[in-house]
Amino acid sequence: MTPAKSDLPQGTLDLLILKVIALGPVHGYAIAQRLEQVSRGVVQVPEGSLYPALHRLENRGLLAADWKETETGREAKFYRLTRKGRRQLDAEAASWQRLIDAIGLILGIADGGTP
Amino acid sequence: MTWWRRLWWRSQMEAHLEKELRFHIDQHSEQLMARGLAPDKARRQARLGLGGPEQVKEKCRDARGTRWLEDLLQDFRYALRTFRQRPGFAAIALLTLALGIGATTVMFAVINGVLLRPLSYPEPHRLVTLHGFTEEFGEFWGFSNPDFRDAKREIRSLAMAAWTYGGGTISKPGEPEYVDGRKISADLFSTLGIAPLYGRAFRPDEDQPGTAPVAIISYGLWQRDFGGDPAAIGKSLIFEGAPYAVVGVAPPGFQLSGEAEVFTPLGQATDPRMQNREARFIHLIARLRPSVALPKAQAELMLMGRHLAEQYPKSNAGLSMLAHPLQQELVGDVRSTLWLLLSAVGLVLLIACVNIASLLLARAVSRERELAMRVALGAGRGRLARQCLTESAVLGFAGGLLGVLLATISVRPFVAFWPGALPRAEEVHLDWRVLVFAIGASLFSGLLFGLAPALRVPARGLESALRVGARSIAGSSRRLHSAFVVSEIALAVVLLVAAGMLGRSLLSLSSLDPGVNVRNVLTARFALSPGAVANPEQIRAAWQDVLDRARRVPGVESVALADIIPMREGENSLGYWTTPTPPPPNQAPIALASSVTPDYLKVMGIPLRYGRFFTDHDRMGSEMVIVVDENLAQHAFGTKDVVGKRIWIPEMGAAPIEIVGVVGHVRHWGLAADDQSRVRDQIYYPFAQVPAPLLHFFSSVMSIAVRTTIPPLDIVEPLRRELRGAGGDQAMYEERTMEQLVNASLARQRFLLLLFGIFAGLALLLACIGIYGVLAYLTGQRVPEIGVRMALGASARDVLWLVLRQGLALIFAGVGAGTLAALAVGRLLPSLVSGMQPTDVSTFAITIPVLVAAALLASFVPARRASRADPTCALRQD
Numbered sequence: 006m007t008p009a010k011s012d013l014p015q016g017t018l019d020l021l022i023l024k025v026i027a028l029g030p031v032h033g034y035a036i037a038q039r040l041e042q043v044s045r046g047v048v049q050v051p052e053g054s055l056y057p058a059l060h061r062l063e064n065r066g067l068l069a070a071d072w073k074e075t076e077t078g079r080e081a082k083f084y085r086l087t088r089k090g091r092r093q094l095d096a097e098a099a100s101w102q103r104l105i106d107a108i109g110l111i112l113g114i115a116d117g118g119t120p
Numbered sequence: 121m122t123w124w125r126r127l128w129w130r131s132q133m134e135a136h137l138e139k140e141l142r143f144h145i146d147q148h149s150e151q152l153m154a155r156g157l158a159p160d161k162a163r164r165q166a167r168l169g170l171g172g173p174e175q176v177k178e179k180c181r182d183a184r185g186t187r188w189l190e191d192l193l194q195d196f197r198y199a200l201r202t203f204r205q206r207p208g209f210a211a212i213a214l215l216t217l218a219l220g221i222g223a224t225t226v227m228f229a230v231i232n233g234v235l236l237r238p239l240s241y242p243e244p245h246r247l248v249t250l251h252g253f254t255e256e257f258g259e260f261w262g263f264s265n266p267d268f269r270d271a272k273r274e275i276r277s278l279a280m281a282a283w284t285y286g287g288g289t290i291s292k293p294g295e296p297e298y299v300d301g302r303k304i305s306a307d308l309f310s311t312l313g314i315a316p317l318y319g320r321a322f323r324p325d326e327d328q329p330g331t332a333p334v335a336i337i338s339y340g341l342w343q344r345d346f347g348g349d350p351a352a353i354g355k356s357l358i359f360e361g362a363p364y365a366v367v368g369v370a371p372p373g374f375q376l377s378g379e380a381e382v383f384t385p386l387g388q389a390t391d392p393r394m395q396n397r398e399a400r401f402i403h404l405i406a407r408l409r410p411s412v413a414l415p416k417a418q419a420e421l422m423l424m425g426r427h428l429a430e431q432y433p434k435s436n437a438g439l440s441m442l443a444h445p446l447q448q449e450l451v452g453d454v455r456s457t458l459w460l461l462l463s464a465v466g467l468v469l470l471i472a473c474v475n476i477a478s479l480l481l482a483r484a485v486s487r488e489r490e491l492a493m494r495v496a497l498g499a500g501r502g503r504l505a506r507q508c509l510t511e512s513a514v515l516g517f518a519g520g521l522l523g524v525l526l527a528t529i530s531v532r533p534f535v536a537f538w539p540g541a542l543p544r545a546e547e548v549h550l551d552w553r554v555l556v557f558a559i560g561a562s563l564f565s566g567l568l569f570g571l572a573p574a575l576r577v578p579a580r581g582l583e584s585a586l587r588v589g590a591r592s593i594a595g596s597s598r599r600l601h602s603a604f605v606v607s608e609i610a611l612a613v614v615l616l617v618a619a620g621m622l623g624r625s626l627l628s629l630s631s632l633d634p635g636v637n638v639r640n641v642l643t644a645r646f647a648l649s650p651g652a653v654a655n656p657e658q659i660r661a662a663w664q665d666v667l668d669r670a671r672r673v674p675g676v677e678s679v680a681l682a683d684i685i686p687m688r689e690g691e692n693s694l695g696y697w698t699t700p701t702p703p704p705p706n707q708a709p710i711a712l713a714s715s716v717t718p719d720y721l722k723v724m725g726i727p728l729r730y731g732r733f734f735t736d737h738d739r740m741g742s743e744m745v746i747v748v749d750e751n752l753a754q755h756a757f758g759t760k761d762v763v764g765k766r767i768w769i770p771e772m773g774a775a776p777i778e779i780v781g782v783v784g785h786v787r788h789w790g791l792a793a794d795d796q797s798r799v800r801d802q803i804y805y806p807f808a809q810v811p812a813p814l815l816h817f818f819s820s821v822m823s824i825a826v827r828t829t830i831p832p833l834d835i836v837e838p839l840r841r842e843l844r845g846a847g848g849d850q851a852m853y854e855e856r857t858m859e860q861l862v863n864a865s866l867a868r869q870r871f872l873l874l875l876f877g878i879f880a881g882l883a884l885l886l887a888c889i890g891i892y893g894v895l896a897y898l899t900g901q902r903v904p905e906i907g908v909r910m911a912l913g914a915s916a917r918d919v920l921w922l923v924l925r926q927g928l929a930l931i932f933a934g935v936g937a938g939t940l941a942a943l944a945v946g947r948l949l950p951s952l953v954s955g956m957q958p959t960d961v962s963t964f965a966i967t968i969p970v971l972v973a974a975a976l977l978a979s980f981v982p983a984r985r986a987s988r989a990d991p992t993c994a995l996r997q998d
Contacts (some may be wrong), residue, residue: 017125024559031146033140034143034147034148038655051171053170053171053172056140056179057176057183058183061183063261072136079143079146080139080143081140082143091981
């Protein structure tokens with residue numbers, strides 16, 4: 006059975022990208038793949054929005070990029086988190102967590118995940 | 121960053137983006153191929169998965185913050201390039217814009233300096249000026265000294281100060297010269313919130329009769345006569361024959377209704393007017409005390425007025441006091457003129473914008489296929505619109521820059537050119553407000569003429585735009601182009617009709633009879649030797665001497681003295697009545713009264729209607745006599761011949777005075793303004809019968825009038841030399857010929873006519889350029905069609921008519937719309953300019969044919985060109 010796909014809520018794409026990159030320098034294609042794998046296909050990056058998001062984050066100074074060789078010997082642009090990016094990730098993750106908790110409380114779902 | 125580095129940086133950025141995306145697609149397609157997809161299919165799917173490489177690239181460029189800047193630079197360079205390709209178009213557009221924006225900026229600079237900038241005193245909004253008011257005569261500026269002293273003592277919400285005119289002759293230091301002066305109350309400077317540059321203001325104890333004479337001198341006088349030396353304080357100044365101790369120097373540029381050189385304490389004045397509650401010759405300025413609002417002060421003034429009316433019913437019944445912001449008072453009636461001119465200039469600018477808009481639109485239409493192609497290739501519609509707007513903004517800004525330059529050069533000459541004195545003229549500068557206005561005007565203009573082409577960037581119907589040839593597109597902008605031409609012509613009609621109205625009014629005003637024979641008359645103010653005015657006999661003898669000496673000057677035909685001169689500043693109004701019982705206080709009819717010598721009628725050339733004028737036998741001791749004008753006769757007695765009748769003039773005593781003659785009416789208030797003035801009755805009385813106590817004061821306001829047999833200005837120097845007097849300290853000043861005074865009374869109308877004439881001419885020219893440009897363009901687009909028509913047998917005449925018909929339709933639509941607008945403006949104008957006559961058919965009948973003829977001429981050129989087109993060439997085009 007294929008799980009139902011969800012649209013990303015507004016503003017979460019940046020957060021997810023930051024989280025993926027936080028694990029270590031990674032190029033764009035890998036980010037797309039990892040997002041899809043980790044979310045087990047539930048989360049799909051909207052077509053054509055990954056790279057503009059990367060460029061925007063880089064422009065805001067949350068990401069930095071270096072051209073490095075991949076395992077296959079090709080040159081790719083590897084993104085890594087800047088210090089500012091890490092702070093942003095922590096702040097956004099915390100606020101996201103608070104939101105989930107609050108919504109969970111309202112819906113009557115305890116922290117454990119069962120009603 | 122240098123240009124090449126920026127370019128290098130940009131191209132590297134592009135290369136990196138390209139490389140990054142290619143890497144993604146390669147990886148993806150490799151993976152898909154690994155799953156067994158055919159290479160080309162895998163590649164296609166990878167590209168789709170990314171969302172189209174070109175679109176993603178565009179979004180990435182957008183995501184980089186500097187995107188707009190890059191675009192702007194690109195568009196800017198593109199705009200410059202296109203303008204370079206068509207330097208003629210760019211030059212014409214720039215020139216029109218620069219003229220339009222320059223003229224508008226100059227007008228705004230004047231409005232800003234005169235109307236908008238606060239007065240240069242601290243807390244200027246708290247300064248007010250006080251006016252008197254009665255039911256019958258409306259508002260007037262004057263107060264009597266006793267009323268001022270009472271109000272100043274009683275009124276809590278205002279700090280009040282007073283001033284009045286008081287010039288005189290300075291005989292030491294320096295050459296004897298007559299200077300303007302002001303008598304001011306001690307606290308005038310502190311009320312205005314300014315301090316003297318050096319020394320001090322008057323002390324309250326100096327503002328009283330019998331105290332030591334002190335004076336404050338103007339900055340100019342200090343520079344001129346005291347060499348700008350601070351040690352001038354404490355020195356002595358001989359003013360009106362008496363020594364004054366200089367206690368202060370006024371700050372430079374200080375004005376009280378014009379500049380003055382000497383300020384003396386008002387309270388030291390001893391003339392009888394100071395104690396007379398009916399002598400209203402004092403100007404009042406006041407400052408609202410802290411935390412008092414104008415309405416509260418107003419209420420207190422009303423109360424004070426009522427209080428004084430109860431206490432002194434004879435002089436003050438029905439008289440109340442009003443307060444107005446000082447700025448309003450200073451500016452006076454210039455306000456309407458200024459806004460009128462700004463609107464006229466704005467109309468010209470609008471026409472210029474419409475012109476440029478239609479030129480730009482024509483270009484945009486011919487580029488339609490190019491634009492459609494670019495949209496098809498992925499250019500955003502917003503991006504293209506932005507490019508169009510950048511182009512017009514560049515044009516607007518460049519035009520604005522040139523315009524500001526033009527305004528900087530021309531604002532001073534314009535102010536100097538203003539008829540009479542423009543109030544606050546020294547405050548007209550190009551300050552930041554004017555710059556903001558100019559930038560705003562340029563941006564607005566740019567937006568205005570850039571909008572139409574920008575909005576034409578194709579959105580839908582791309583295929584049809586791409587598929588069809590230029591032929592069918594041509595018609596699509598026709599409606600907009602026509603609208604441009606129609607509105608241009610309509611605006612030009614409004615300006616032309618306004619100019620026509622002004623011209624016609626000026627013509628009919630100039631042909632009015634001023635009531636005096638203005639040819640060969642010289643008038644001048646005159647100050648007797650300060651030593652000659654000690655007692656009434658001396659004063660009379662001194663004036664007689666002036667008359668005798670003046671008569672001896674070659675070229676002088678006759679000489680007279682008068683306290684007021686027609687159409688010059690200065691007046692003296694007296695109440696009068698025709699029955700022994702006086703009317704209620706402040707309700708008597710009022711007449712303009714002038715005190716003259718017997719030859720006055722001869723000098724001025726005023727016609728004698730009935731009876732006689734004064735002779736040397738009408739003197740002190742003989743029976744009091746007066747002469748009235750036909751207006752007073754008609755108004756007071758209902759008939760013209762009123763010789764032998766008597767009227768009562770309280771200011772001249774309780775006894776009735778006999779009218780010995782009736783003369784023609786003189787337009788004292790100016791050719792234009794006299795009909796609407798409040799006081800139109802006129803009285804003349806002999807200077808020889810002015811009572812002794814008033815003589816000293818009268819002596820200070822008398823002028824000399826001379827009828828000459830040679831051009832009157834040639835006589836100024838000999839006359840001045842002859843009248844210097846025994847002590848060499850008598851001064852003649854403010855020499856004017858009657859012709860100059862009459863002309864000056866129409867200066868405002870003439871000035872407006874000149875400017876409106878220029879504006880209307882510009883509008884006409886621009887509208888003609890506009891109609892020529894549009895018709896030439898539209899006809900050019902129709903060349904193939906015309907070719908077909910000619911091939912089918914149309915003659916050159918038919919083609920000519922075909923194009924002319926199109927032009928005519930536009931012209932008449934514009935004239936129609938313009939006529940309606942002009943009618944509305946025609947109602948407005950008479951309320952703004954005195955002496956303006958309402959619109960009539962003849963104004964339209966004269967101005968509109970001019971416009972139609974010019975516009976037809978403009979449309980004839982393209983029509984003729986079309987009619988001469990070679991059908992084979994025409995058919996082959998495109």
